[in-house]
Amino acid sequence: MATKPEKPAVPDEKLVRRSQRGDMVAFEELLARHRDKIYARAFSMMRNEEDAVDLSQEAWVKGWQRLKQFHGDSSFVTWMTRIVINLCLDQLRKHKRQRAESIEHLDQELGGVERQMPTVTVNPTEGLERSELRARIDRALKLLSHEHRTVLILHEFEDLEYKEIAKRMECSIGTVMSRLFYARRKMANLMASYKREEMG
Amino acid sequence: MNLEQQLELQAWVDGELSSADATRVAQFVGANAEASALVAELRMTKSCLVGNEPEVKLPESGDFYWSKIRREIERTARAEPEAATLSWAFAWRRLIAPLAGVAALVFIAVVSINQFQQPLVDDSAKNLVEVENLSEDIGSISYKSQAENMFVVYVYKKDYESESNLKSEPIDDGFFQ
Numbered sequence: 001m002a003t004k005p006e007k008p009a010v011p012d013e014k015l016v017r018r019s020q021r022g023d024m025v026a027f028e029e030l031l032a033r034h035r036d037k038i039y040a041r042a043f044s045m046m047r048n049e050e051d052a053v054d055l056s057q058e059a060w061v062k063g064w065q066r067l068k069q070f071h072g073d074s075s076f077v078t079w080m081t082r083i084v085i086n087l088c089l090d091q092l093r094k095h096k097r098q099r100a101e102s103i104e105h106l107d108q109e110l111g112g113v114e115r116q117m118p119t120v121t122v123n124p125t126e127g128l129e130r131s132e133l134r135a136r137i138d139r140a141l142k143l144l145s146h147e148h149r150t151v152l153i154l155h156e157f158e159d160l161e162y163k164e165i166a167k168r169m170e171c172s173i174g175t176v177m178s179r180l181f182y183a184r185r186k187m188a189n190l191m192a193s194y195k196r197e198e199m200g
Numbered sequence: 201m202n203l204e205q206q207l208e209l210q211a212w213v214d215g216e217l218s219s220a221d222a223t224r225v226a227q228f229v230g231a232n233a234e235a236s237a238l239v240a241e242l243r244m245t246k247s248c249l250v251g252n253e254p255e256v257k258l259p260e261s262g263d264f265y266w267s268k269i270r271r272e273i274e275r276t277a278r279a280e281p282e283a284a285t286l287s288w289a290f291a292w293r294r295l296i297a298p299l300a301g302v303a304a305l306v307f308i309a310v311v312s313i314n315q316f317q318q319p320l321v322d323d324s325a326k327n328l329v330e331v332e333n334l335s336e337d338i339g340s341i342s343y344k345s346q347a348e349n350m351f352v353v354y355v356y357k358k359d360y361e362s363e364s365n366l367k368s369e370p371i372d373d374g375f376f377q
Contacts, residue, residue, distance in 0.1 A: 024273075028266055035265060040256040049259050060269045061276065118329075119237045125248050138254035155214070156249040162216055177207045184210070188245045 012076045020067045027067075034077045038084050041097055044153055045088040055091060059084035081158070084194060089168055092146050120188040124195035140190040148183040151176055201234055211233055213242045251309045301355050304340065 010029070016025035021051035038059055063080050070079055125133050141149055147169075154165045162180075166173045201211075211217050212225040229235045258265060342353040 024270070028270075031266055031269070033260060033263065036256070036258055039258045040253070043256045044253065053258075053260065057265065057269050057272070061272045064269075064273050065276065084340050119234075120241045120244070122238060123244050123248075130252065133248065134252050134254045137249065141215070141254070145355075152249070153253075156246065157253045162211075162214070174207075177210065177217055178203070181207055181210050184242055184245045191245075191248065 016067070016076050017068060017074075019064070021068070027064060030076060034080060035060075037077060038080055041153075042084050042088055044141070044152055044157070045085070045146075046091065047146075047149075051070050051091065055087045056073070056084055059087055062087075085154070085168070089150070092150065092169075096146070117185050117189050119190045122192075124188075124191040129193065130163060136191060136194050137187075139194070140187050144183055144186060148179050148186070151179040152183040152187070155180055201232075201238070205235070206238060209239055210242055213239060213246065304353070304355060308342075308351065 010154045012030060012033070015030050019030060022092065035056070039052055039056045042056040042059070043049065046052050046055065051098040061078060062083050066083075070076065074082075125136070128136070141152070144152065150169065151165055155162075160168070162173045162176050166176045170178065208217070208221075208225055209229065212222055212229075215222075217225060229239050340353055340355050342351070344351045
Protein backbone atom coordinates (compact mmCIF):
# COMPACT_ATOMS: atom_id res chain seq x y z
CA MET A 1 0.00 0.00 0.00
CA ALA A 2 1.41 3.41 -0.93
CA THR A 3 2.20 5.61 2.00
CA LYS A 4 0.38 8.89 2.19
CA PRO A 5 2.63 11.83 1.37
CA GLU A 6 3.27 14.08 4.34
CA LYS A 7 1.21 17.23 4.38
CA PRO A 8 3.48 20.19 3.74
CA ALA A 9 3.87 22.36 6.81
CA VAL A 10 1.83 25.54 6.84
CA PRO A 11 4.21 28.43 6.19
CA ASP A 12 4.93 30.82 9.04
CA GLU A 13 3.30 33.73 7.17
CA LYS A 14 -0.01 31.91 7.13
CA LEU A 15 0.21 31.00 10.80
CA VAL A 16 1.04 34.61 11.63
CA ARG A 17 -2.02 35.85 9.75
CA ARG A 18 -4.23 33.39 11.58
CA SER A 19 -2.66 34.35 14.89
CA GLN A 20 -3.29 38.02 14.14
CA ARG A 21 -6.97 37.13 13.85
CA GLY A 22 -6.84 35.62 17.34
CA ASP A 23 -6.15 31.99 16.47
CA MET A 24 -4.16 30.77 19.43
CA VAL A 25 -3.70 27.30 17.95
CA ALA A 26 -1.80 28.89 15.07
CA PHE A 27 0.31 30.87 17.53
CA GLU A 28 1.05 27.71 19.48
CA GLU A 29 2.32 26.12 16.27
CA LEU A 30 4.62 29.10 15.67
CA LEU A 31 5.91 28.75 19.21
CA ALA A 32 6.52 25.04 18.79
CA ARG A 33 8.62 25.74 15.69
CA HIS A 34 10.71 28.54 17.12
CA ARG A 35 10.76 28.19 20.90
CA ASP A 36 14.23 26.63 20.99
CA LYS A 37 15.75 29.42 18.93
CA ILE A 38 14.18 32.14 21.07
CA TYR A 39 15.19 30.36 24.26
CA ALA A 40 18.72 29.84 22.90
CA ARG A 41 19.09 33.55 22.18
CA ALA A 42 17.95 34.42 25.70
CA PHE A 43 20.27 31.84 27.21
CA SER A 44 23.28 32.96 25.18
CA MET A 45 22.80 36.49 26.50
CA MET A 46 21.82 35.73 30.08
CA ARG A 47 23.85 32.51 30.66
CA ASN A 48 21.23 31.52 33.20
CA GLU A 49 18.50 28.93 32.53
CA GLU A 50 15.89 30.43 34.81
CA ASP A 51 16.30 33.95 33.44
CA ALA A 52 16.33 32.63 29.89
CA VAL A 53 13.09 30.67 30.40
CA ASP A 54 11.37 33.66 32.02
CA LEU A 55 12.52 36.17 29.44
CA SER A 56 11.76 33.93 26.47
CA GLN A 57 8.25 33.32 27.83
CA GLU A 58 7.80 37.05 28.33
CA ALA A 59 8.91 37.54 24.74
CA TRP A 60 6.24 35.15 23.49
CA VAL A 61 3.55 36.92 25.51
CA LYS A 62 4.68 40.28 24.11
CA GLY A 63 4.81 38.76 20.65
CA TRP A 64 1.15 37.74 20.95
CA GLN A 65 0.17 41.20 22.25
CA ARG A 66 2.02 43.00 19.46
CA LEU A 67 1.16 40.70 16.59
CA LYS A 68 -0.81 43.39 14.83
CA GLN A 69 2.40 45.45 14.63
CA PHE A 70 4.14 42.70 12.67
CA HIS A 71 3.95 43.59 8.99
CA GLY A 72 6.27 40.96 7.52
CA ASP A 73 9.24 43.28 6.91
CA SER A 74 11.38 40.55 8.42
CA SER A 75 10.66 36.91 9.16
CA PHE A 76 8.54 36.13 12.20
CA VAL A 77 11.42 34.45 14.01
CA THR A 78 13.69 37.47 13.39
CA TRP A 79 10.98 39.73 14.80
CA MET A 80 10.57 37.51 17.86
CA THR A 81 14.35 37.37 18.31
CA ARG A 82 14.47 41.15 18.45
CA ILE A 83 11.81 41.16 21.15
CA VAL A 84 13.72 38.71 23.31
CA ILE A 85 17.01 40.55 22.74
CA ASN A 86 15.45 43.81 23.94
CA LEU A 87 14.06 42.09 27.03
CA CYS A 88 17.46 40.57 27.77
CA LEU A 89 19.20 43.91 27.33
CA ASP A 90 16.74 45.54 29.74
CA GLN A 91 17.38 42.79 32.26
CA LEU A 92 21.14 43.04 31.88
CA ARG A 93 20.97 46.77 32.47
CA LYS A 94 18.99 46.16 35.68
CA HIS A 95 21.49 43.52 36.77
CA LYS A 96 24.42 45.81 36.01
CA ARG A 97 23.10 48.41 38.41
CA GLN A 98 22.87 45.76 41.11
CA ARG A 99 25.90 43.59 40.67
CA ALA A 100 29.41 44.35 41.87
CA GLU A 101 31.96 44.30 39.10
CA SER A 102 34.75 41.80 39.46
CA ILE A 103 38.31 43.04 39.03
CA GLU A 104 38.63 41.00 35.85
CA HIS A 105 35.51 42.54 34.33
CA LEU A 106 36.68 46.01 35.25
CA ASP A 107 39.94 45.24 33.49
CA GLN A 108 38.00 44.17 30.43
CA GLU A 109 35.96 47.35 30.45
CA LEU A 110 38.92 49.67 30.94
CA GLY A 111 40.58 48.11 27.92
CA GLY A 112 44.20 47.67 27.08
CA VAL A 113 44.36 44.01 28.09
CA GLU A 114 43.50 42.87 24.57
CA ARG A 115 46.54 44.66 23.22
CA GLN A 116 48.81 42.45 25.32
CA MET A 117 47.33 39.23 23.97
CA PRO A 118 49.56 37.53 21.42
CA THR A 119 48.24 37.35 17.88
CA VAL A 120 46.88 33.90 17.09
CA THR A 121 48.36 32.80 13.78
CA VAL A 122 47.29 29.16 13.51
CA ASN A 123 43.62 28.34 13.23
CA PRO A 124 42.86 26.58 16.55
CA THR A 125 39.62 25.13 15.25
CA GLU A 126 40.96 23.36 12.19
CA GLY A 127 39.85 19.75 11.98
CA LEU A 128 37.27 20.05 14.71
CA GLU A 129 33.85 18.47 14.34
CA ARG A 130 31.12 21.03 14.36
CA SER A 131 29.73 19.84 17.67
CA GLU A 132 33.15 20.09 19.30
CA LEU A 133 33.68 23.56 17.82
CA ARG A 134 30.34 24.69 19.22
CA ALA A 135 31.20 23.25 22.62
CA ARG A 136 34.47 25.19 22.67
CA ILE A 137 32.77 28.38 21.58
CA ASP A 138 30.23 27.91 24.37
CA ARG A 139 33.02 27.33 26.89
CA ALA A 140 34.80 30.50 25.77
CA LEU A 141 31.65 32.64 25.69
CA LYS A 142 31.05 31.83 29.35
CA LEU A 143 34.28 33.56 30.26
CA LEU A 144 33.36 36.89 28.71
CA SER A 145 31.59 39.62 30.62
CA HIS A 146 27.92 40.25 29.76
CA GLU A 147 28.82 43.36 27.80
CA HIS A 148 31.50 41.67 25.69
CA ARG A 149 29.42 38.58 25.11
CA THR A 150 26.38 40.65 24.13
CA VAL A 151 28.24 42.70 21.56
CA LEU A 152 29.77 39.55 20.08
CA ILE A 153 26.37 37.84 19.88
CA LEU A 154 24.68 40.84 18.31
CA HIS A 155 27.44 41.25 15.72
CA GLU A 156 28.41 37.71 14.84
CA PHE A 157 25.16 35.81 15.40
CA GLU A 158 22.56 38.50 14.75
CA ASP A 159 24.57 40.25 12.03
CA LEU A 160 23.85 43.74 13.33
CA GLU A 161 25.95 46.74 12.35
CA TYR A 162 27.92 48.78 14.89
CA LYS A 163 25.38 51.59 14.80
CA GLU A 164 22.46 49.29 15.55
CA ILE A 165 24.33 47.55 18.35
CA ALA A 166 25.20 50.91 19.89
CA LYS A 167 21.55 51.93 19.78
CA ARG A 168 20.37 48.71 21.43
CA MET A 169 23.08 48.68 24.06
CA GLU A 170 22.72 52.42 24.69
CA CYS A 171 26.41 53.11 24.29
CA SER A 172 28.64 54.81 21.74
CA ILE A 173 29.85 53.19 18.54
CA GLY A 174 33.40 53.52 19.89
CA THR A 175 32.43 51.45 22.91
CA VAL A 176 30.89 48.81 20.66
CA MET A 177 34.07 48.66 18.60
CA SER A 178 36.40 48.33 21.56
CA ARG A 179 34.19 45.72 23.27
CA LEU A 180 33.94 43.72 20.06
CA PHE A 181 37.68 43.90 19.56
CA TYR A 182 38.35 42.69 23.09
CA ALA A 183 35.78 39.91 22.79
CA ARG A 184 37.22 38.63 19.52
CA ARG A 185 40.81 38.70 20.73
CA LYS A 186 39.81 36.95 23.94
CA MET A 187 37.90 34.29 21.99
CA ALA A 188 40.86 33.69 19.69
CA ASN A 189 43.23 33.27 22.60
CA LEU A 190 40.87 31.01 24.49
CA MET A 191 40.34 28.78 21.46
CA ALA A 192 44.11 28.58 21.02
CA SER A 193 44.51 27.58 24.68
CA TYR A 194 41.89 24.81 24.29
CA LYS A 195 43.84 23.52 21.30
CA ARG A 196 47.03 23.46 23.37
CA GLU A 197 45.19 21.58 26.15
CA GLU A 198 44.03 19.00 23.64
CA MET A 199 47.53 18.48 22.30
CA GLY A 200 48.85 18.11 25.84
CA MET B 201 50.03 50.00 16.01
CA ASN B 202 47.89 51.93 18.47
CA LEU B 203 44.37 50.94 19.55
CA GLU B 204 42.74 53.35 17.12
CA GLN B 205 44.53 51.72 14.21
CA GLN B 206 43.59 48.27 15.46
CA LEU B 207 39.93 49.25 15.75
CA GLU B 208 40.06 50.66 12.24
CA LEU B 209 41.41 47.33 10.99
CA GLN B 210 38.49 45.62 12.69
CA ALA B 211 36.03 48.06 11.09
CA TRP B 212 37.62 47.28 7.73
CA VAL B 213 37.19 43.52 8.30
CA ASP B 214 33.53 44.16 9.24
CA GLY B 215 32.82 46.31 6.19
CA GLU B 216 32.03 49.36 8.30
CA LEU B 217 34.41 51.78 6.57
CA SER B 218 33.65 54.13 3.72
CA SER B 219 35.17 53.07 0.39
CA ALA B 220 37.89 55.75 0.65
CA ASP B 221 38.90 54.62 4.15
CA ALA B 222 38.67 50.97 3.14
CA THR B 223 41.12 51.58 0.28
CA ARG B 224 43.55 53.37 2.57
CA VAL B 225 43.40 50.62 5.21
CA ALA B 226 43.79 47.89 2.60
CA GLN B 227 47.02 49.53 1.43
CA PHE B 228 48.22 49.82 5.02
CA VAL B 229 47.53 46.12 5.70
CA GLY B 230 49.37 45.14 2.54
CA ALA B 231 52.46 46.98 3.70
CA ASN B 232 52.44 46.14 7.43
CA ALA B 233 53.08 42.57 8.68
CA GLU B 234 51.70 43.24 12.16
CA ALA B 235 48.47 44.62 10.73
CA SER B 236 48.23 41.74 8.30
CA ALA B 237 48.58 39.19 11.14
CA LEU B 238 45.92 40.92 13.22
CA VAL B 239 43.51 41.04 10.28
CA ALA B 240 44.08 37.31 9.69
CA GLU B 241 43.28 36.58 13.33
CA LEU B 242 40.13 38.72 13.29
CA ARG B 243 38.91 37.03 10.11
CA MET B 244 39.64 33.59 11.49
CA THR B 245 37.69 34.31 14.69
CA LYS B 246 34.80 35.71 12.68
CA SER B 247 34.63 32.65 10.44
CA CYS B 248 34.74 30.31 13.47
CA LEU B 249 31.80 32.00 15.09
CA VAL B 250 29.45 32.63 12.18
CA GLY B 251 27.05 29.72 11.85
CA ASN B 252 28.48 27.94 14.88
CA GLU B 253 26.47 29.40 17.67
CA PRO B 254 26.12 26.83 20.45
CA GLU B 255 22.79 25.02 20.25
CA VAL B 256 20.67 25.03 23.35
CA LYS B 257 17.40 23.24 23.94
CA LEU B 258 14.58 24.43 26.11
CA PRO B 259 15.06 22.76 29.52
CA GLU B 260 11.38 21.99 30.02
CA SER B 261 8.65 20.26 28.06
CA GLY B 262 7.05 22.22 25.26
CA ASP B 263 3.56 21.68 26.65
CA PHE B 264 4.49 23.02 30.08
CA TYR B 265 6.30 25.98 28.54
CA TRP B 266 3.30 26.81 26.35
CA SER B 267 0.81 26.38 29.20
CA LYS B 268 2.54 29.11 31.21
CA ILE B 269 2.62 31.44 28.24
CA ARG B 270 -1.01 30.79 27.42
CA ARG B 271 -2.05 31.45 31.01
CA GLU B 272 -0.23 34.76 31.00
CA ILE B 273 -1.75 35.78 27.66
CA GLU B 274 -5.23 35.01 28.98
CA ARG B 275 -4.56 36.78 32.27
CA THR B 276 -3.36 39.97 30.58
CA ALA B 277 -6.26 39.82 28.12
CA ARG B 278 -8.72 39.75 31.06
CA ALA B 279 -6.90 42.60 32.81
CA GLU B 280 -6.91 44.86 29.75
CA PRO B 281 -10.69 45.56 29.44
CA GLU B 282 -10.93 46.21 33.20
CA ALA B 283 -8.01 48.58 33.01
CA ALA B 284 -9.53 50.29 29.98
CA THR B 285 -12.87 50.77 31.79
CA LEU B 286 -11.26 52.10 34.94
CA SER B 287 -8.95 54.23 32.88
CA TRP B 288 -11.92 55.71 31.04
CA ALA B 289 -13.73 56.40 34.31
CA PHE B 290 -10.59 57.92 35.76
CA ALA B 291 -10.11 60.18 32.75
CA TRP B 292 -13.76 61.25 32.90
CA ARG B 293 -13.49 62.01 36.58
CA ARG B 294 -10.46 64.16 35.93
CA LEU B 295 -12.44 66.11 33.39
CA ILE B 296 -15.47 66.45 35.71
CA ALA B 297 -13.35 67.83 38.55
CA PRO B 298 -12.21 71.03 36.85
CA LEU B 299 -15.64 71.47 35.21
CA ALA B 300 -17.26 71.22 38.60
CA GLY B 301 -14.85 73.77 39.97
CA VAL B 302 -15.64 76.18 37.18
CA ALA B 303 -19.38 75.65 37.70
CA ALA B 304 -18.95 76.38 41.40
CA LEU B 305 -17.08 79.59 40.68
CA VAL B 306 -19.71 80.74 38.20
CA PHE B 307 -22.46 80.06 40.72
CA ILE B 308 -20.59 81.99 43.38
CA ALA B 309 -19.93 84.87 41.02
CA VAL B 310 -23.62 85.08 40.10
CA VAL B 311 -24.65 85.06 43.74
CA SER B 312 -22.11 87.73 44.64
CA ILE B 313 -23.06 89.97 41.72
CA ASN B 314 -26.73 89.66 42.63
CA GLN B 315 -25.92 90.66 46.16
CA PHE B 316 -24.13 93.80 45.01
CA GLN B 317 -26.67 94.82 42.38
CA GLN B 318 -29.98 94.17 44.03
CA PRO B 319 -31.17 95.18 47.40
CA LEU B 320 -31.80 92.15 49.47
CA VAL B 321 -35.47 91.37 49.55
CA ASP B 322 -34.86 89.17 52.48
CA ASP B 323 -32.00 88.15 54.73
CA SER B 324 -31.55 84.66 53.41
CA ALA B 325 -28.55 85.48 51.16
CA LYS B 326 -26.51 86.89 54.05
CA ASN B 327 -26.92 83.55 55.78
CA LEU B 328 -25.35 81.75 52.84
CA VAL B 329 -22.01 80.71 54.21
CA GLU B 330 -21.37 77.47 52.40
CA VAL B 331 -21.28 76.45 48.78
CA GLU B 332 -22.21 72.89 48.06
CA ASN B 333 -19.15 71.05 46.81
CA LEU B 334 -20.08 69.43 43.50
CA SER B 335 -16.98 67.30 43.21
CA GLU B 336 -15.04 65.01 45.47
CA ASP B 337 -11.85 66.26 43.82
CA ILE B 338 -12.45 69.91 44.51
CA GLY B 339 -12.35 71.39 47.98
CA SER B 340 -13.67 74.75 48.99
CA ILE B 341 -13.43 77.14 51.86
CA SER B 342 -15.91 79.93 52.01
CA TYR B 343 -16.75 82.88 54.19
CA LYS B 344 -19.03 85.86 54.10
CA SER B 345 -17.96 89.23 55.26
CA GLN B 346 -20.92 91.20 56.45
CA ALA B 347 -18.93 94.35 56.85
CA GLU B 348 -17.49 94.22 53.35
CA ASN B 349 -20.69 92.77 51.94
CA MET B 350 -18.49 90.23 50.24
CA PHE B 351 -18.72 86.50 49.80
CA VAL B 352 -15.43 84.74 49.15
CA VAL B 353 -14.93 81.16 48.12
CA TYR B 354 -11.49 79.59 47.86
CA VAL B 355 -11.55 76.58 45.50
CA TYR B 356 -8.68 74.12 45.44
CA LYS B 357 -7.91 70.75 43.87
CA LYS B 358 -7.61 67.95 46.37
CA ASP B 359 -4.53 65.63 46.16
CA TYR B 360 -5.47 62.05 45.52
CA GLU B 361 -3.39 58.94 45.05
CA SER B 362 -2.36 58.44 41.41
CA GLU B 363 -3.63 55.20 39.94
CA SER B 364 -0.34 54.24 38.33
CA ASN B 365 -1.26 50.55 38.34
CA LEU B 366 -3.92 51.28 35.77
CA LYS B 367 -1.51 52.86 33.29
CA SER B 368 -1.09 50.78 30.17
CA GLU B 369 2.44 49.63 29.50
CA PRO B 370 4.17 51.80 26.94
CA ILE B 371 4.78 50.00 23.80
CA ASP B 372 8.47 49.43 23.52
CA ASP B 373 9.54 48.75 20.00
CA GLY B 374 13.30 49.44 20.32
CA PHE B 375 14.17 48.12 16.86
CA PHE B 376 13.63 48.93 13.25
CA GLN B 377 10.06 48.41 11.97
